[in-house]
Amino acid sequence: MTVGHIASVSDRTGSQTGSDRARATLRPRASMTTRRHRAFYLFASPWIIGFLLLTIVPMVYALWLSFTTFDGISPNWRYVGLGNYRELFADSQTWDALRRTGLFAVTSVPLSIAAGLGLAVLVNRPLKARGLFRTLLYLPAVVPPVGAGLAFKALFDQNSGAANGVLTLFGFDALGWLNDPYARYVLLMTVLWSAGNIMIISLAGLQDVPRELHEAARLDGASAWRTFRSITVPLLSPVLLFQTVTGVIASVQTVMPLLLSPDGTTQGVTAIAQSNYMYMMHVFAEYFALGRYGYASALLWVLFVLILIVTGLIFRFTSGVVFYNVDPEAKK
Template sequence: MALTTRPRPGRAVSTSTGSSTPPARTARSRQQRHRARTFYAFTAPWILGFALLTVVPLGYALWLSSTNYDALSPHWSYVGADNYTAALSDGRTWSSLLRTLVFVAVAVAGTITVGLALAVLANQRIRGRALLRTLFYLPAVVPPVAAALTFRLLFDRDAGAVNAAAVATGGTATTWLTDPYAFVVLILFLLWGSGSNMVISLAALQGVPSELTDAARVDGAGSWQSFRAVTLPIISPVLFFQVITGVIFTVQTFVPALLLSAGGPRQLTTVPDGLNLFMVHVYVEAFGLGRLGYASALLWLLFVLLVVFTSVVFKVSNRWVHYAVGPEEKGRRK
């Protein structure tokens, strides 16, 4: 007599070929595959552009930094780390790097401070506030080349408006675009374009809760005390963002420096010492002397320096950057 078994209720029936997949799990996996295909289909242009326009050029520059390639002669050879050794032992590299560090410190601190001051002014409830915001932001949308050429005309020794105003008021004409004044003109050029920092700081100021500032005033705090003790800690993440992006942007400055020099970009040997920043040094080595491999090594050294700086700033940011977190998240961080 043959024995038959009945399946228990609620369990999948097993067959000789394997276990069957529940329909709900199959639908979920099909939906997940559809979402994955949709995600990669929409992000494929960016991924392809990032690979071709960022990863490949970086790899090529890294390989180029280990050669003596000059883009003209078909004869080149692999030199290994000789370019890096020569760069680290070159006095021009260190002088341009030191000048760039001073320039970055002054320019970043100045643009953030000026932008914050303009934001505070533009945040006041006064008539013509929209016009003030437009005027403050307008220099930031001027192309850098046009702005640099305008500054070169303004500070020209013979036909510049600055010298004309100085002579009209009893002063003397100054050669602004040579040492030691060229560095000052470049700083003024960057401070003139502080409108972008103003917009970011203005958005941060408008996000400060008015209840906190009102409570500080009720406790007897003045305007400056309220700004220092309440407003600055709240907008510190925005200031931190401006420091990081400002350093990365400012350290790459070379077009205004070349255009402000007396000889212009066609006469690279006439660049004043005050305008001979690190990127100008790289530009001269690459396109003035044809040492593309050496210039690539200089750029990689600059990249390493920026990575180290960013890491250090992120490490010490906990001391002065204050983030608004809830009680639960604050407990998890501890």
């Protein structure tokens, strides 16, 4: 055997040994990554299973119902294709309910964000018993919507409500707060009453604003309003965007008018004040009062598509005014 042949065999043996070492080194890393993936999916599996069974499956089922005349009880239903959708777009009551819903969202979302931000600015100041004030202002947000709706219904009841009790005490006539034209204002008050949730989120955003920027603005002679408008609000823009998107979604899905109705039950949905008869109230009426599951499912799917469109438009038109405070080192 020649020296060159021995050297060649030695080189191949050495290279094989090196590749074996590399594979042995990579194998533990690969197994560690696999274990991490398995652990992630194991802990996330309850949410994933719940999302599939409680969200995706009902949505697909509702989509199928929207093409039928199913009423929830009778087995005599038929497939109508796009008939429910054609009826929906030709229904003037649907368009009126959608218009009221849009007006409510345009009114309630800015007011609730402004109220929450104003409260956050107040409780962010160095006040005595600041923690107590924060707790008291946040407590209404903890109350369940059902409890809040029933409380406001009792408060503004025409016969025994405290609001009319105060009016009659000063010699004024009692008002039908839960009827037109006052019902819309009661609904807005229920939204503003729970502005503590927005206050907490805004407060967290305010505490993340660098103090150095405020100090620099004061040294330059900027007023408090100018500092708030030019520094605080731009740095809070991601928080305001989040509150706007979630607020719009919540406002178009509100069921509070049902709780404020004189009847207060699903069968009394048609007794809701006309100014508060919004899109979801129309869906409730079609589902529970009329038993038109197919048509109501079509209404819900149209609402879902509209929410997607409105959310996309919000992100599109606010992309140039939302500023994200990113650490330059984090980009590397």
